[in-house]
Amino acid sequence: LSWNNELNNINLEMRPGEIVGLGGLDGQGQRQLQLGLFGTLIGSTGSVKVNGTAVKLNSPKMAKSDDIGIALVPEDRKYEGLMLSMTVRENLSFAAVEKMSRLGIVDSHAEEEAIDEMVKLLKIKADGIDGPVGALSGGNQQKVVIGKWLMTKPRIILLNDPTRGIDVGTKQEIYQLLQKLAAQGCAILLYSTDYDELIGCCDRVLVMYDGRIVRTLAGDDLNETNLVSAALNLPDQVAAQPEQNKKQGVSS
Structure with missing residues (x-):
């Protein structure tokens, strides 16, 4: 998926029941990627498949249709x-x-x-x-x-920094809701500026830099050291230590 100079050949895959994070410094194309998947970017190029079937995302109405089932919680x-x-x-x-x-x-x-x-x-x-x-x-x-x-x-849920500016109790309720939705088979793409949120909620995190996905972090590699390094597009670094608070399709 590409759009102007803000998205550059984005390739990603999401599976039912998976929470995929979007990381990186704010303004690296995360918002545009979600808008593109929701059919709001005029002039975007590339292809999107849902359950193996190519779909055209020309409008939010089409994205949220029964055949596709995408929802976007905006910033x-x-x-x-x-x-x-x-x-x-x-x-x-x-x-x-x-x-x-x-x-x-x-x-x-x-x-x-x-x-x-x-x-x-x-x-x-x-x-x-x-x-x-x-x-x-x-x-x-x-x-x-x-x-x-x-x-x-929806079968696919896109969230753009959904807990920014809300109280801790509501944050915890939203985290629990995301886990419940994933357990029910939803595929979730979560952009967050909170590293702890990405580490605690996501199965893996795609880190974006300058409109590209520059690194995918999962397992023991999903920690704050590597998130910061990837956000700055520095060379790969070995995690200092595994994080303890980690969480236990769409393709484009």
Whole structure:
């Protein structure tokens, strides 16, 4: 996958049940890669396969379709992920409204059940789902963003620094959710600026530099020393010691 001068011949593969991390210094193409996989980069070149079948990702609508099943949790929840003046209910159902409609009419009973289930799953704390989402705490707003995309029942989930700026308790809940989704067979691509998060959550980490994947780290090699080295595009270094807090398809 390539785009302008910001993505240079990116090749990656993800398997069902796997959490793959994207590392590197901020601004090395991680955001563009996820946007490209979600069909929002005009003029990108390359091919994407889902379950071995080539697909065209020309728009988010196509990416989130039943045949493909990609969801993107964006970087900025306030400006990209939510409509702050609208209700929790409206935000949760927005991306999945077509799935809950017949002949253009929303099945209100199915919508209500799906929203209630998502609020319970994510433990969203709100005075009521008919209040404005902008009144929620940052952590609960982020849960609504994630819930909105889980309502589409994705097979592939792209997350762009999903725990930035939220409290520790909500971070732990999101980590547990990612593990649960992976156990259910979702393929997850997680970009994070938090090295501990990448080490603790991911099966392997792809480190990007200048629009390219320069190193893949897994097992004992997945530690902070090697993440920093790879982020700076330095020569390979042997890990000083294994990390103790490590976690126990899409191809393009």
